[in-house]
Amino acid sequence: xxxxxxxxxxxxxxxxxxxxxxxxATRDDVLVVAQKVVSKAEGRVVDLRTVTPSxxxxxxxxxxxxxxxxxxxxxxxxxxxLRAVPGVLVVETRLGFVCANAGVxxxxxxxxxxxxxxxxxxxxxxxRALREAIGRATGAAPAVIVNDSHGRAxxxxxxxxxxxxxxxxxxxxxxxxxDLFGRALRVTTVGxxxxxxxxxxLVMGQADEGVxxxxxxxxxxxxxxxxxxxxxxxxxxxxxx
Amino acid sequence: xxxxxxxxxxxxxxxxxxxxxxxxATRDDVLVVAQKVVSKAEGRVVDLRTVTPSxxxxxxxxxxxxxxxxxxxxxxxxxxxLRAVPGVLVVETRLGFVCANAGVxxxxxxxxxxxxxxxxxxxxxxxRALREAIGRATGAAPAVIVNDSHGRAxxxxxxxxxxxxxxxxxxxxxxxxxDLFGRALRVTTVGxxxxxxxxxxLVMGQADEGVxxxxxxxxxxxxxxxxxxxxxxxxxxxxxx
Numbered sequence: 001x002x003x004x005x006x007x008x009x010x011x012x013x014x015x016x017x018x019x020x021x022x023x024x025a026t027r028d029d030v031l032v033v034a035q036k037v038v039s040k041a042e043g044r045v046v047d048l049r050t051v052t053p054s055x056x057x058x059x060x061x062x063x064x065x066x067x068x069x070x071x072x073x074x075x076x077x078x079x080x081x082l083r084a085v086p087g088v089l090v091v092e093t094r095l096g097f098v099c100a101n102a103g104v105x106x107x108x109x110x111x112x113x114x115x116x117x118x119x120x121x122x123x124x125x126x127x128r129a130l131r132e133a134i135g136r137a138t139g140a141a142p143a144v145i146v147n148d149s150h151g152r153a154x155x156x157x158x159x160x161x162x163x164x165x166x167x168x169x170x171x172x173x174x175x176x177x178x179d180l181f182g183r184a185l186r187v188t189t190v191g192x193x194x195x196x197x198x199x200x201x202l203v204m205g206q207a208d209e210g211v212x213x214x215x216x217x218x219x220x221x222x223x224x225x226x227x228x229x230x231x232x233x234x235x236x237x238x239x240x241x
Numbered sequence: 242x243x244x245x246x247x248x249x250x251x252x253x254x255x256x257x258x259x260x261x262x263x264x265x266a267t268r269d270d271v272l273v274v275a276q277k278v279v280s281k282a283e284g285r286v287v288d289l290r291t292v293t294p295s296x297x298x299x300x301x302x303x304x305x306x307x308x309x310x311x312x313x314x315x316x317x318x319x320x321x322x323l324r325a326v327p328g329v330l331v332v333e334t335r336l337g338f339v340c341a342n343a344g345v346x347x348x349x350x351x352x353x354x355x356x357x358x359x360x361x362x363x364x365x366x367x368x369r370a371l372r373e374a375i376g377r378a379t380g381a382a383p384a385v386i387v388n389d390s391h392g393r394a395x396x397x398x399x400x401x402x403x404x405x406x407x408x409x410x411x412x413x414x415x416x417x418x419x420d421l422f423g424r425a426l427r428v429t430t431v432g433x434x435x436x437x438x439x440x441x442x443l444v445m446g447q448a449d450e451g452v453x454x455x456x457x458x459x460x461x462x463x464x465x466x467x468x469x470x471x472x473x474x475x476x477x478x479x480x481x482x
Contacts, residue, residue, distance in 0.1 A: 083480040097395075152394070153393070153395075153479065153480075153481035154394075154481065154482075155472050155474055156432065156472055156473070156474050157411070157433070157472060158430065158432065159432045159435050170397075190390065190399055191396055191397065191399065194398065195440070195443045199440035199443060201431075201436055202433070202440060205461075219443055231396050233396055240395070240482075
């Protein structure tokens, strides 16, 4: 795919890329699209030179040792700050994702250090729109996942996770499905969109070197759901905030 | 593969399964093996009828509303209890993994409800042994990952993670690798063994219906490392315990 620019028709880019690859997506496929290209197409970029940090951003920036203007942008995306220590700022975003820096990223926006890229405003809506546009163009709408790489509690290394989804259930519920011997399973729900996001992330790599989307074939997945928001644990049920 | 029994030669089972599939593993492949079959082959099963719960197990069992004998087995695998509320017992295992019930599982051990299966005693050692045995038999040793499904903070649904590894680095370090525009990346380390474990988990499913191992081809992965233990964040560095 060509480098995506703000205002680009991402569905058209993806359709053309599928064509060039000789692929016709079906409703049994999952098209995983990198957050970065979604954010760029949707113009979710900010020039830090236009940002004036609030007193709160300046206070937090001193703790986490980051640019106060960057912290101001992060706070504009944040519902609540979960952890703030030198070098680390973990928040719950307005969408409910728990991640470092509200997903705001310095890299790959352009040649100028002052530009940052934000998460899409509503990645579930983006996934739905991409799915519908590809379905209109080709007659068959694949499931669509928007993925990003997030750090985790307890384990080093970021892994691919879904931040948007359409045409696929976020979590597969195995409760009541008997195992080989007819008893309940220990693992009762599976974060299937996140496993797909992680698998696609392996293919994409992390350095945006030209794999902005991955078509996954042959995976079994549930169909019903309201998007990646379904994977978010309600804060009141979360034991690790 | 046939159903694995305690004492079975798992490397021989895996080699025969690869043969039947017409696959010759290479050192660029990753063989992902389900924890359940490793644990069974290594005889890591306990009959709860032989277990006498301690006073501490009985006390904790009343809180989490589980069988005191099961809690006794869980505590025998536990370094520290992180959370204990009705229905949920999250611990750090003696190996350092943070997971529900120390990975002790009721399902699929045999037709009798009283048997439970524990995590392998040293899954990194298991991965090394499987890798060496397959290498001896075939002349080419693939990387080996032992995977399991663990729940997560913040997100619903268990996902595949690595609990043992050999011939592969646990975490890919991208720090200092420039992005398209030459700047530092937001994502600086990637939990590559966990992304591979999640991808394999998609293929395995959760109900042990006959996919105990997956051969992953075409993935780029780092070679150097000391096993899945490298993915564990040091408790002192972990902000979410």
